[in-house]
Amino acid sequence: MFTLIISLIILFSLLLIVLILVQNPKGGGINGEFSSGGATQMFGVQKTGDLVEQLTWGFSIAILVLVLLSNFTIDKVSGTSAESVNVEKAATKTVPTAPAPTTAPVQAPQPAK
Template identity: 80%
Template structure:
């Protein structure tokens, strides 16, 4: 399950990188090839969003959700194999005994 979630995160990340590189901030690029960038009208109604922009938001939200699901899957299914090295070291450490209290100094006259 964990491997599947990590694989999906990596796949969506690569696709998101490709989509971002395809976009041109001035409205050109591949998204500009399919019509003008701003007020494209389709069948008399103004188009609400560009397909590339919608895919970018979709992949971003999917990555966010998958990361949160992976975090909860790891925290709920903690086993000995997935424990931190620091947790293992802390479990094997012993606390040194407290030193004996000092004897009071003899009183001098």
């Protein structure tokens, strides 16, 4: 299940990248391709822009939902402890202690008379 969700996230991300690259913030993009000829009469420039924008929002929301859903499908207990590897390594490490001071304590200087 987790592999399927990750595959869908990757697919939707690639499609979202293509959709964003197709759009032109100055009104061109895929809309500019349909501006001359009979395609404008069939689809309409405004309708094409609406479709690209709706698909962009749809893929963005789908990616968000799939990412949140993937958190619940991760196998939390797969025969090992649920802690991370770094936590396990930190628990087994020993920190060396500082050596005890071997010199006599330093006395405060005497004020000048």
